Amino acid sequence: MSEPATRQDDDLLVALQVRKEFGGLLAVNDLDFIIPQRSIVSLIGPNGAGKTTFFNMLTGLYKPTSGVVIFDGQDVTAKPPHAITKAGIGRTFQNIRLFPQMTAEENVLVGMHSRLRGGILGSIFGTPRVRREEREALEKARELLAFSGLGKADHELAESLSYGDQRRLEVARALATEPKLLLLDEPTAGMNPQETVAFLDFVSQLREQRPISILLIEHDMKVVMGASERVTVLDYGEKIAEGTPHEIQHDERVIEAYLGKAATG
Amino acid sequence: MASSAGRRARASVRGYRERATRASGLSRVGEWWASLPERTRAWIPVAIVVTLAVLYPFYIDSLPTNIPIIVQFPPLHDTVTILVFVMMAVGLNIVVGYAGLLDLGYVAFYAIGAYTAGWLASGQFQQVHFSFGAIGVQSNAGGIHISIWLVLLIAAIVTAVGGILIGLPTLRLRGDYLAIVTLGFGEIIPQFVRNADDLHGFNLSGGTFGINPIDQLGFGNRLHDAVGLPVTYNAYFPPTPDRLFYWTILALLLFTLFCSMRLRDSRLGRAWIAIREDETAAGAMGVPLMRTKTWSYAGGAFFGGIAGAYIATFNSGAFPTQFDFNISVFLLCMVVLGGMGSLWGVVVAGTILAWLNFDGLGNIGSWFNTNILPGSHQIDVPKYSFGIYGVIIVLMMLFRPTGLIPERRRKREIEEGTRGPLDEPLYEMRGADEPGAGERGAGGRVPRG
Numbered sequence: 166m167s168e169p170a171t172r173q174d175d176d177l178l179v180a181l182q183v184r185k186e187f188g189g190l191l192a193v194n195d196l197d198f199i200i201p202q203r204s205i206v207s208l209i210g211p212n213g214a215g216k217t218t219f220f221n222m223l224t225g226l227y228k229p230t231s232g233v234v235i236f237d238g239q240d241v242t243a244k245p246p247h248a249i250t251k252a253g254i255g256r257t258f259q260n261i262r263l264f265p266q267m268t269a270e271e272n273v274l275v276g277m278h279s280r281l282r283g284g285i286l287g288s289i290f291g292t293p294r295v296r297r298e299e300r301e302a303l304e305k306a307r308e309l310l311a312f313s314g315l316g317k318a319d320h321e322l323a324e325s326l327s328y329g330d331q332r333r334l335e336v337a338r339a340l341a342t343e344p345k346l347l348l349l350d351e352p353t354a355g356m357n358p359q360e361t362v363a364f365l366d367f368v369s370q371l372r373e374q375r376p377i378s379i380l381l382i383e384h385d386m387k388v389v390m391g392a393s394e395r396v397t398v399l400d401y402g403e404k405i406a407e408g409t410p411h412e413i414q415h416d417e418r419v420i421e422a423y424l425g426k427a428a429t430g
Numbered sequence: 431m432a433s434s435a436g437r438r439a440r441a442s443v444r445g446y447r448e449r450a451t452r453a454s455g456l457s458r459v460g461e462w463w464a465s466l467p468e469r470t471r472a473w474i475p476v477a478i479v480v481t482l483a484v485l486y487p488f489y490i491d492s493l494p495t496n497i498p499i500i501v502q503f504p505p506l507h508d509t510v511t512i513l514v515f516v517m518m519a520v521g522l523n524i525v526v527g528y529a530g531l532l533d534l535g536y537v538a539f540y541a542i543g544a545y546t547a548g549w550l551a552s553g554q555f556q557q558v559h560f561s562f563g564a565i566g567v568q569s570n571a572g573g574i575h576i577s578i579w580l581v582l583l584i585a586a587i588v589t590a591v592g593g594i595l596i597g598l599p600t601l602r603l604r605g606d607y608l609a610i611v612t613l614g615f616g617e618i619i620p621q622f623v624r625n626a627d628d629l630h631g632f633n634l635s636g637g638t639f640g641i642n643p644i645d646q647l648g649f650g651n652r653l654h655d656a657v658g659l660p661v662t663y664n665a666y667f668p669p670t671p672d673r674l675f676y677w678t679i680l681a682l683l684l685f686t687l688f689c690s691m692r693l694r695d696s697r698l699g700r701a702w703i704a705i706r707e708d709e710t711a712a713g714a715m716g717v718p719l720m721r722t723k724t725w726s727y728a729g730g731a732f733f734g735g736i737a738g739a740y741i742a743t744f745n746s747g748a749f750p751t752q753f754d755f756n757i758s759v760f761l762l763c764m765v766v767l768g769g770m771g772s773l774w775g776v777v778v779a780g781t782i783l784a785w786l787n788f789d790g791l792g793n794i795g796s797w798f799n800t801n802i803l804p805g806s807h808q809i810d811v812p813k814y815s816f817g818i819y820g821v822i823i824v825l826m827m828l829f830r831p832t833g834l835i836p837e838r839r840r841k842r843e844i845e846e847g848t849r850g851p852l853d854e855p856l857y858e859m860r861g862a863d864e865p866g867a868g869e870r871g872a873g874g875r876v877p878r879g
Contacts, residue, residue, distance in 0.1 A: 224714060226710070226714070245713070245719075246710075246713040248718075250714060262710065262711040264711065266707055267703060267704065274697075274700055275700050278697060278715060280716075283697040283698075285698060285725065299697075338715060
């Protein structure tokens with residue numbers, strides 16, 4: 166096994182001994198996982214390896230059976246999703262989960278929910294503060310859409326966008342939560358090769374222009390090799406390898422997990 | 431299938447309208463109308479309706495009283511009750527239409543509002559003597575007598591708090607489970623007030639007799655002397671106190687509509703609709719689910735409370751028989767018929783249904799009985815009211831599932847359930863059959879059509 170990432174004090178996210186059992190099924194087995202500041206890391210593994218389960222524990226959708234998740238210096242283990250989003254983790258979903266009947270703009274505005282403060286009375290009476298906040302939010306939403314290549318789609322319903330654009334809108338919506346860490350769950354699933362290339366370009370551009378870290382989950386190894394700095398491989402809920410893409414590509418256990426035992430012999 | 435019929439109908443209406451416009455030389459008016467800014471065009475019909483509504487007491491007596499089928503327009507006294515129901519439907523729309531939470535116990539809020547008015551503005555608690563701004567009450571009268579204007583507000587707040595208390599344990603549930611539990615609360619509250627006349631010797635609710643009389647609305651002596659407003663509403667005679675009651679409830683309804691509209695377009699409203707669309711995704715985007723859902727309950731309850739307190743002072747009493755389960759269903763019908771989430775739709779459907787309930791069915795029945803049916807086969811139409819509402823709902827669901835005036839998004843939601851083309855091909859439907867695209871319904875929305 167290749168050398169594990171060395172832990173530093175300013176790591177953005179540290180997951181220690183995270184474990185998840187569903188009844189008798191052990192989905193994630195005492196996993197240690199580190200995301201350094203301003204990095205782009207990947208979590209890969211065959212289908213059913215526990216990637217999405219781990220992901221859902223990071224975002225508060227599942228509570229870990231045991232273990233700790235520390236994000237940006239605070240313990241976020243088992244906090245509700247909205248609190249984790251507020252702490253600075255934004256996410257997309259494996260199966261696109263936009264608000265289909267809201268416009269692209271409104272989808273992004275919902276993403277800003279935890280960053281806005283307009284209360285009930287302020288909204289009803291239209292106080293200048295709330296009105297200014299809404300105006301600024303709208304402006305920012307349009308900027309985000311333009312940045313995500315959806316500049317002309319402001320008023321289109323999310324469900325009427327093309328598949329690739331829906332993926333982009335999910336990213337734009339996640340960016341609207343002002344994340345320090347962006348989690349992308351199989352973002353290229355269901356995309357054709359051209360869309361995949363365009364999307365990965367978009368992700369690396371994102372990384373250059375914004376001070377965020379990205380965690381990419383994939384089962385397709387090819388996708389992550391070009392895009393990420395570090396790759397962690399999961400199989401049956403356990404970490405079987407960790408290292409640079411190059412190291413991973415030549416790791417015997419990884420090849421075994423993906424292709425079966427005979428391939429290594 | 432329903433959508434293609436609707437599209438055809440719309441197209442033919444449009445064609446007809448164009449031809450009619452050209453033929454009558456009205457095209458210039460049409461051009462002028464089209465040249466108005468969109469906002470103005472949207473608000474002119476509203477302004478006209480509001481003006482007509484405000485002036486209703488003045489021209490009601492000159493309206494014909496032998497109109498075929500509907501016989502007559504609702505008398506002022508009934509209109510007050512009708513508007514109270516419309517107001518509650520608009521309140522329920524916040525819960526059901528915006529946040530997508532099926533609430534079958536809205537009547538509980540109505541009851542809490544009414545009984546709060548009963549407790550704070552009547553002689554119910556003879557043990558205490560407390561009076562604050564009450565009008566038309568002797569200064570030495572027993573009981574709590576707080577100005578009804580203030581009671582309307584207090585009732586709203588008490589009911590909103592009640593909504594929060596009911597919401598906290600129940601809103602963790604989703605879908606059908608929530609509906610069942612709200613149904614339970616809708617039954618508990620009326621049962622409680624029916625039986626709370628002897629809580630260890632303490633008479634809280636007057637039992638089956640309810641609480642009455644409840645104090646009146648009014649402007650008091652000072653305003654009477656200064657600007658001539660009537661001391662109490664009942665002193666406004668002639669012409670009739672109903673006029674004042676009517677204008678007051680109309681103002682309350684407009685206030686409710688205003689608040690609903692502002693809330694819908696606010697940060698909170700977006701969060702409600704996001705929860706309705708996909709609860710999990712909304713949570714992951716930073717929307718605190720429990721808090722946001724509880725606010726929708728509180729919002730709906732707030733207006734239910736005002737409505738309850740208002741009807742209590744209008745009827746000068748709160749009685750347990752008023753708060754039947756039927757009312758919850760009836761209000762839900764208004765929201766569904768109008769188009770969930772659509773304010774104007776709910777107002778129109780609420781007005782029609784409430785009118786049918788209080789006046790309309792009786793009028794229609796008597797018209798048929800005198801004009802069409804032979805004397806030996808008379809039908810007591812109001813007896814079949816809930817059967818008739820059922821038929822209306824079924825017909826609506828078949829031919830116009832989006833409601834009378836669909837909410838902008840609901841309309842597309844249901845019509846596009848069939849994935850049919852729109853009038854104009856606005857967007858490419860690329861990706862609809864790619865993997866993952868069909869899994870969007872995972873949030874609980876079932877594609878309809």
